[in-house]
Amino acid sequence: MNNNNTTITPSEVIQTRRWMAQNCSVLWLDECMDETSKVYQNILTQLKTITDNVNSFKQRDTCIDYLTDAQEDIKSFLVVENDTAQQIMPLINDIPQLDSVHVFSNIKSLREEPTKKWQKIKSVHTNIDDLCQELQLGI
Numbered sequence: 001m002n003n004n005n006t007t008i009t010p011s012e013v014i015q016t017r018r019w020m021a022q023n024c025s026v027l028w029l030d031e032c033m034d035e036t037s038k039v040y041q042n043i044l045t046q047l048k049t050i051t052d053n054v055n056s057f058k059q060r061d062t063c064i065d066y067l068t069d070a071q072e073d074i075k076s077f078l079v080v081e082n083d084t085a086q087q088i089m090p091l092i093n094d095i096p097q098l099d100s101v102h103v104f105s106n107i108k109s110l111r112e113e114p115t116k117k118w119q120k121i122k123s124v125h126t127n128i129d130d131l132c133q134e135l136q137l138g139i
Contacts, residue, residue: 023098024139025070028056028079029063029088046132047079050139060088067095075099077135100138104131133137 026047033040033056033136047054053074057063067076076097080088082105100122122138125131 003086023074024051025053025055025074025076026051026079026135027066027076028054028083029058029060029084030056031058031060032081032083033058043128046128047135050132050135060084060091064088064091067092067098070097072097075139077102078139079104079131079135081105085121089121093118093120102131102134104128 011139028043028047033091035056044054044056055066057066063078067078070076074097078092078100078101080101080103082103084104085101089101094099098120101118102122103124105124105126123131125132
């Protein structure tokens with residue numbers, strides 16, 4: 001409890017949120033992405049409304065290298081597709097810079113078992129708006 005009667009102005013809250021978003025990175029791993037498609041551009045645009053620090057990867061090894069080389073004060077939020085999530089989780093679950101994993105897919109077919117097995121999988125989404133809202137809460 002704060003007893004020194006300090007008031008926080010709305011601009012201070014906004015500055016704090018901006019600082020927090022700057023210390024976060026959204027990583028998007030999709031090995032089948034078509035960077036020229038409108039769907040890709042739309043998803044990228046929506047992810048960038050959360051933080052300017054959005055990195056997309058087509059190769060899982062490059063994504064894992066990025067995660068392991070990231071500064072410790074940067075929290076990373078990873079967005080992956082169903083099959084990739086199941087394959088990559090054993091390799092990334094213990095990386096301290098990885099805050100959480102969010103599965104995004106056209107079909108909600110991820111079984112319960114992987115989400116229970118890996119504590120860093122926080123959500124499964126078929127809708128980009130829902131995914132962005134979940135990421136916003138995390139950041």
